[in-house]
Amino acid sequence: MVMLALILSPAKAQDPASFVNPFIGTSNFGATFPGPIVPWGMVSVVPYNVTPHEGNEYSNTDSWCSNPYVYNNSLMTGFSHVNLSGVGCPDLGSIILMPTTGELEVDFNKYGTPLSEEVARPGYYSAFLDRYAIKAEATATTRTGLSRYTFPEGQSNILLNLGHGLTNESGAFMKMVSDSEVEGYKLMxxxxxxxxxxxxxxxxxxxxKPAKKHGYWKKQPRLPGARHQWSSTSGKFKIYEKYFRELAGEQIGGWFTFDTEKGETIQAKVGISYVSIENARENLNAEQSGFDFEGTAQKARDSWNKQLSKIEVEGGTKADKTKFYTALYHLLIHPNILQDVNGEYPAMESSEILKAEKGNRHTVFSLWDTYRNVHPFLTLVYPKQQTDMLRSMVEMYKESGWLPKWELYSRETHVMNGDPALIVLADSYLRGLKDFDIETAYEGMMKSATSPGSVNFLRPDNDFYMENHYIPFRDSFDNSVSQALEFYVADYSLAQLAKAMGKKDDYKMLYERSLGYKKYFDPEYDLLRPVEEDGSFMPGFDPMQGENFEPVHGFHEGNSWQYSFSVPHDVKGLTKLMGGKKRFVQQLEKTFRDSLYDMGNEPDMGYPYLFNYVKGEEWRSQRTVRDCVDRYFHTGPGGLPGNDDTGTMSAWLMYSMMGFYPITPGDPMYTLSSPVFDKVTIHLDDEYFANDRIVIETENNSADNIYIQKTEMGGKPLRKFFISHEELIREGGLKFYLGDEPAK
Structure with a gap:
């Protein structure tokens, strides 16, 4: 078991970084990491740890994993420099540096070490490598990583392993530039x-420091009848001691050996680029001309405090503040900056290299997740960065011919369902961010909404869907209902944009399509059920099928219960289908009472707020939201209910702790619940908003007082549980009065 030592200094209003615990989410499949990164940084320096298995083979974890660091793993095998946070599939986790001592060993199955005395805070990580008595520290800039190793006396080594990592791709190239420099690339x-x-x-x-000796290694295949072993210490690895030109292969690396005195430190800085080796060197020279570890770590912390201070919270417990600011920290990791210091970046789905002309080019768009709350959050609190992201998506359309779905470093991964970039672009525009090419964006949106399925990678079922407004069940493991539900939200969002742009015919067509979910509603269950091409219900329906991510009829990563309320654009219509408000509340209550709700996945994450649509039942949302905040989120390594999904779980938590939530994509509205804090101040960007802040105050706040007795906005009584984005900004805040029982 890895020992944890998280140091939190007394927090000041100007130092919210003191409340951040980067270990939160590193267990329970949260898939976050404790290594240093700066806000939206390209590079993160993350301890890569593994678990030994039979035969002394290592794996990243003893179960499913998609991140280089898992809190429960026992052995560290180096620092990776390109990483993803909170995702559901493995990738990157590579360009790994590993310090060791003693005789050279290059097989990561043999050189792992237990860790102790781990410390993680924004912009800094350190641990003691027990096997080697090395103190290892790390920090980062936007495009570079810096690590510092304090060695004991004797022979010390630093290994650059290009064959180890999380990526499913193989192949690498490297070249020794000198006894203190190496360059190359790795396929991810x-x-x-x-x-x-x-x-x-x-x-x-x-x-x-120059190495006393250095060289390469390369893993060799065991050929039938082969007699020679390359070295008694390297096993299947060939050690190159006098060859310093280029080397390429799948399992290759470079080693650097030093004679060190006790307490001597050696630093290693790494520049990264997705364009070229020359750009990686330019990034390194621009952002780290020397080896100033303390100065770099302080700048990283300062950059975090600048962004985290956009929101100030008062009241609540220390644990509340830790959960909140760690969530904000996690949300600001992705989407990352992609372009180099000279502005160059790889074009979407192309070998062309382009240059960013205005703002930052961003990457890592996990849009099926983030359209629900991350991008609305960024629109409100970080509009400049969100505008850059909107421009990035429009440029991706110009470069590739399609808006992104789940984009990763200018490549389309085709992951998850729906047409999510459309939702983000429309919703952001309707919330007031208009400094991007909306005409080109609209062209791209309509292309995916109306192109035939045979040429439409975003909507391959579009022919039948455009004519019938639903997608039929076709085989045992299809995702027809899930896919259609995503299209309904997209079509509703695009309809609202079309209406705002005066495109009445588009609005009518898209809005009508968005109501096609009614075709799936089965009054026998009061749930959504797959239908066949003729419109009849799929036989053999089991609304419970699909738990634990097993293959399921009609649904993706969930069952009918976790999708049947996922029509946030027409909750009133769904209520009517269910027979009225009483039955709607009964079904929604059953979801929570019978543990059918899945906080760890996106389709049902808005459910706790849906009671607000029924007058007199709003107290149920206040109770349920607060229960979810307390039940599923805490300050330990398992403090997230599942994948953070590049900040989506964190965004849900922050909204819920502040007392409002963007329930309907494409509709710039918020629905309310009771805040956790006595006071929340959101500092607005005066380049985008007329007001400079939003202040949310709470009277009679306590752990027991979770029910709203009355609410004021702009000093006047507010007798509703929905407010517009424009109202919140114009009035500048809300005031809640709480009690320990539902208001009468």
Whole structure:
């Protein structure tokens, strides 16, 4: 068991980073990491740890995993420099540096070490490597990583392993530049096993001290009848001691050996680029001209405090503040900056290299997740960065001919359902962000909404869907209902945009399509059920099928219960189908009472707020939201209910702790619940908003007082549980009065 030592200094209003615990989410499949990164940074320096199995073979975990660090794993095998946070499939986790001592060993199955004295805070990580008595520390800039190793006396080594990592792709190239520098690239990609999503990552590594000896290694196949072993210590690995030109292969690496005195430190800095080795070196020279570890770590922390201070919270417990600011920290990791310091980046689905002309080019768009709350959050609190992301998506359309679905370093991974970029673009525009090419964006949206399925990678079922407004069940493991539900939300969002742009015919057509969910409603169950091409219900329906991510008829990563309320654009229509408000509340209550709700996945994450649609039942949302905040989120390594999904779980938590939530994509409205804090101040960007802040105050707040007795907005009584985005900004805040029983 890895020992944890998280140091939190007394927090000040100007130092919210003191409340961040990067270990939250590193267990229970949260898939976050404790290594340093700066907001939206390209590079993160993450301890890569593994679990030994039979035969002394290591794996990243003893169960499913998609991140280089899992809190429960026992052995560290280095620092990876390109990583993903909170995702559901493995990739990257590579360009790994590993310090060791003693005789050279290059097989990661043999050189792993237990860790102790782990410390993680924004912009900094350290641990003691027990096997080697090395203190290892790490920090980062936007495009570079810096690690520092304090060695004991004797022979010390630093290994650069290009064959170890999380990626499903193989192949690498490296070249020794000198006894203190190495350059090359590593192929990454095939995220979620898409064979076309391959990405080269270029690097330059420089050491603060020349090596006494250095060279390469390469894993050798065991040929039938082969007699020679390359070395008694390297097993299947050939050690190159006098060859310093280029080396390529699948399992290759470079080693650097030093004579060190007790307490001597050696630093290693790594520049990364997705364009070229030359750009990786330029990034390194621009962002880390020297080896200033303390200064780099302080700048990283300052950058976090600048962004985290956009929201100030008062009241609540220390644990509440830790959960909140760690969630904000996790949300600001992705989408990452992609372009180099010279502005160059790889074009979407192309070998062309382009240059960012305005703002930052972003990457890692997990849009099926993030359209629900991350991008609305960024629109409100970080509109400049969100605008850059909107421009990035429009540029992806210009470059590839399609808006992205789940984009990763300018490659389309084709993961998950729906047409999510459309939703983000429409929703952001309707919330007031208009400094992007909306005409080109609309062209791309309509292309995916109306192109035939045979040429439409976003909507392959579009022919039948456009005519009939539903997708039929066709085989045992299809996702027809899930896919259609995503299209309904997309069509509703695009309809609202069309209406705002005066495109009445498009609005009418799209809005009508968005109501096609009614075809799936089965009054026998009061749930959604797959239908066949003739419109009849699929036989053999089991609304419970699909638990634990097993293959399921009609649904993706869930069952009918976790999807049947997922029509946030027409909750009133769904209520009517169920026979009225009483039955709607009964079905929704059953979801929570019978443990049918899945907080760890996106389709039903808005459910706790749906009671607000029934007058007199709003107290159920206040109770349920607070229960979810307390039940599923805490400050330990398992403090997230599942994948953070590039900040989506974190965004849900922050909204819910502040007391409002963006329930309907494409409709710039918020629905309310009771805040956790006494006071929340959101500092607005005056380049985008007329008001400079939103203040949310709470009277009579306590752990027991979770029910709203009355609410004021702008000093006047608010007798509703929905407010518009424009109202919230214009009035500048809300005031809640709470009690320990539902208001009468």
């Amino acid at each position: 990609g095939t995220f979620c096993y898409n064979p076309d999503a391959v990405v080269p990552v270029y690097f330059v590594v420089k050491f603060s």
